[in-house]
Amino acid sequence: MKAIEVKKGIYWVGAIDWNLRNFHGYLTQRGSTYNAYLIIDEKITLVDTVKASKTNEMMSRISSIIDPAKIDYIVCNHVEMDHTGALPAIMEQVPSALIIASPKGVVGLKEHFRQEWNYKAMESGTILNLGKRNLHFILTPMVHWPDNMLGYLAEDKILFSNDAFGQHLASSERFDDEYPLDIVMMEARKYYANIVLPYSKQVEKALVAAAGLDIEIIANSHGIIWRKHVKEILNAYHEWASNEIGKKALIIYDTMWNSTEKMAISIQETFEALDYKTELLSLQHNHVSDIMTRVIGAEYICLGSPTLNGRMLPSMAAFITYLSGLAPKNRKAIVFGSYGWGPKNIEDISQILEKSGFDVVAKEKIKFIPTPEALEEMTTRIKAIIQN
Ligand code: FEO
Numbered sequence: 001m002k003a004i005e006v007k008k009g010i011y012w013v014g015a016i017d018w019n020l021r022n023f024h025g026y027l028t029q030r031g032s033t034y035n036a037y038l039i040i041d042e043k044i045t046l047v048d049t050v051k052a053s054k055t056n057e058m059m060s061r062i063s064s065i066i067d068p069a070k071i072d073y074i075v076c077n078h079v080e081m082d083h084t085g086a087l088p089a090i091m092e093q094v095p096s097a098l099i100i101a102s103p104k105g106v107v108g109l110k111e112h113f114r115q116e117w118n119y120k121a122m123e124s125g126t127i128l129n130l131g132k133r134n135l136h137f138i139l140t141p142m143v144h145w146p147d148n149m150l151g152y153l154a155e156d157k158i159l160f161s162n163d164a165f166g167q168h169l170a171s172s173e174r175f176d177d178e179y180p181l182d183i184v185m186m187e188a189r190k191y192y193a194n195i196v197l198p199y200s201k202q203v204e205k206a207l208v209a210a211a212g213l214d215i216e217i218i219a220n221s222h223g224i225i226w227r228k229h230v231k232e233i234l235n236a237y238h239e240w241a242s243n244e245i246g247k248k249a250l251i252i253y254d255t256m257w258n259s260t261e262k263m264a265i266s267i268q269e270t271f272e273a274l275d276y277k278t279e280l281l282s283l284q285h286n287h288v289s290d291i292m293t294r295v296i297g298a299e300y301i302c303l304g305s306p307t308l309n310g311r312m313l314p315s316m317a318a319f320i321t322y323l324s325g326l327a328p329k330n331r332k333a334i335v336f337g338s339y340g341w342g343p344k345n346i347e348d349i350s351q352i353l354e355k356s357g358f359d360v361v362a363k364e365k366i367k368f369i370p371t372p373e374a375l376e377e378m379t380t381r382i383k384a385i386i387q388n
Contacts, residue, residue, distance in 0.1 A: 001057055001061045001064070002061060002064045003038065003061045003065045004174050006037065006158070006174075006217065006219060006225065007217065009039065009041065010038070010039050010040070010158065011038045011040075011061075011065055012035060012174055012219075012225070013036050013046070013058055013062045014034050014035040014036045014050055014058060014061070014221075015050040015051070015054030015057040015058050015061075016031070016033050016057070016170050016171075016172075017032045017034065017054065017170055018031045018170045019031060020032045020168070023168060025288070025289065025322065026168070026195070027287040030168060030169045030170060030171075030183075030187060031168065031169070031170030032168040032169065033169070033171075033222060033223055034049075034051050034058075034082055034083065035048070035220060035221045035223075036048045036050055036058055036083075036086075036221075037160060038066070039130060039133065039135075040065065040066065041130040041132055042130060042131025042132070043072040043073055043129075043130045043131055044066060044070050044073070045071070045072065045074075045075060045130055045135070046062070046071050046073070046074045046090070047075045047077070047151060047160045048075065048076065048077055048078070048083045048084075048160070048162065049074070049083060049085065049086035049087050050086045051081065051085040051086070052081065052086060052088075052089070053085070055085070055086040055090075058086055059086075059089070059090070068090065068093050068094065071097050072097060073097065073098050073099075073100055073128070073130070074087070074090065074098070074099050074100065075100045075101070075128075075135070075160070076099060076100065076101040077101075077105075077149050077151060077160060077221070078145060078147060078149075078163060078221070079101070079105055079108035079109055079112060080163075081112070082221075084109065084113075087099075087109070087113065088113060088115070091115065095117075097117075097118070098118045099118060099120070100119075100120050100128060101119065101120075101147065101149070102123075102137070102141075102147050103121040103123065104141070104147040106119045106120075106121045107147075108145075108146075108147045122137040122149065123137070123139070124137065124138055124139040124149075133156065134153070134154050135151050135152070135153055135154075136152040136153075136154055137149050137152075138150045138206070138209045138210075140164070140202065140205075142199045142202040143163070143196065143202050143203055144196055148162060148164075149162075150162070150164070150206070150210070152213050156217075157213075157214050157215055158216065158218075158219050159210065159217070159219065160219050160221075161221070162220065163195065163220070163221060163222065164196070164206065164220065165188065165233050166220040166221055166222030166223050167184055167190070167223035168187060168190070168223060169183070169187045169222075171223075171224065173224065174224065175225050175227050176225065176226050176227060176228050176229045177228040181229060185233075185236065186293075188223075188236065189236070189296060190292075191223075192237070192240045192296070193292045193295060193296050194292050194293070194326070196240075197292075197296075197327075198326055198327055200242075200329070201241075203237060203240075204238075204241045204242075207234065207237060207238060216230070218230055218233065243329050243330055244297065245297055245298060245299040246277070246297050246298075247275060247277060247299060248276060248278070248279075248297055248299055249267075249268075249271040249277070249279075249298065249300035249302060250278075250279050250281060250291070250301050250302065251267050251268045251279070251280050251281065251304070252281045252283065252286075252291055252301065252302065252303050252304070253282060253283065253302075253303070253304035253316075253336075253337075254282065254283040254284060254304070254305055254306075254313045254316055255282070255284075256313070257306075257369075259306060259338035259369050260304045260305060260337050262369075262370045262375065263304055263336050263337070263338065263366060263370060263375065264280060264302070264304050264336070265280065266370075266375045266378065266379050267304075267334065267336065267364075267379070267382060268280050269379070270379045270382050270383050274383065274387070276299075276300070279294055281294070283313075283315040283316060283319055288318060288319050288322045288323075292322065292326060295323070295326075295328050298331070299331070300331070300332050300333070300334060301328075301331050301332070301334075301358070302333070302334040303316065303319075303320065303333065303334070303335050303336070303349055303353070304335070304336040304337050305337045305345055305349065306337050306345070307337065307338075307339040307340065307342060307343060307344065310342050310344050310345070311344070311345055311348065312345040312349055316345075316349065320349060320353070324355070327356045327357055329357060331357075331358050331359070332358070332359045332360075333359065333360045334360075334362040334364070334385075335349045335350045335353065335362070335363045335364070336362075336363075336365070336378075338365070338368065338369075338370065339365055339367060339368075343365040346363050346364075346365050347363070361385050364378045364382070366378065
């Protein structure tokens with residue numbers, strides 16, 4: 001397997017995970033890549049590695065340029081094992097290599113691998129000289145782990161951003177001018193919603209730091225590399241991190257005998273009548289990670305489940321666990337559902353949402369099968385709340 005030149009003397013030596021379909025619960029319909037980069041300078045430097053199962057692919061790409069035993073530095077911008085899994089294998093070949101990471105990265109690497117390797121911790125603003133080039137480090141804690149950092153290669157104007165600006169997308173193409181931009185942007189949006197969303201405040205800080213850099217290329221660690229549309233992805237991150245919401249309502253539900261679905265459709269019609277954009281999303285047909293992508297920009301999140309054994313349906317329990325962990329800020333919620341003799345699930349869902357910071361503005365329940373009158377009463381109440 002060959003390396004691909006990113007800029008003179010700098011190569012992509014990553015791996016393509018064509019068949020990845022699940023990344024800790026995130027549906028990756030298009031697979032993914034683990035991007036590692038090789039810098040040929042007086043000090044041969046590898047920036048990030050790949051998942052352990054893809055070690056051979058990375059090694060063969062490195063070997064197409066140099067003998068891996070010549071590597072001097074290995075920069076670990078992030079400890080998570082999709083970027084460090086190949087570290088033990090490469091350290092066997094170059095046991096004297098110096099591993100560069102943030103202070104928390106060094107701790108994390110020691111806790112992951114329990115090895116007495118050579119480490120150097122870099123603080124924000126420190127510089128590693130590679131010979132003709134200098135790699136500047138900016139710590140970006142909680143984008144999306146405590147150890148995250150960015151590397152900026154000043155002479156080549158390349159930002160090694162690790163997870164930030166990435167997408168789960170496997171392709172033979174490496175650059176954003178070689179692949180349909182709408183797909184890359186959509187996958188970047190999905191990545192943000194499912195991985196980065198809880199850390200939007202920290203993203204804003206990282207964007208402020210990046211604003212002072214002259215960036216020609218964003219060499220991220222998943223998916224397509226940005227070189228033509230750098231401005232567009234930076235603007236998109238500004239928009240997503242700002243958590244702006246518009247007149248959009250998501251109605252997310254599951255149903256047993258279609259009663260909760262009838263409520264869902266009535267709620268959707270209410271929002272549409274008030275000129276909201278709506279999406280009606282059944283948990284039987286939509287993956288939780290695809291629904292999360294749609295949460296970006298939505299003012300209202302409406303969640304519906306019937307009662308099953310005094311609880312919500314398992315599909316709603318799974319979704320609400322995922323949603324409350326990602327905890328989008330500044331959202332209103334409407335909870336609804338049908339019941340037979342005990343509507344406790346409505347309170348259960350509401351409590352989870354409130355604990356996660358949602359403003360639950362309505363709780364609607366209807367016994368057994370909704371009559372037209374019951375639906376009318378419900379939509380009248382909801383309409384009044386939306387218009388308030
Ligand atoms: Fe791509 Fe947080 O690892």
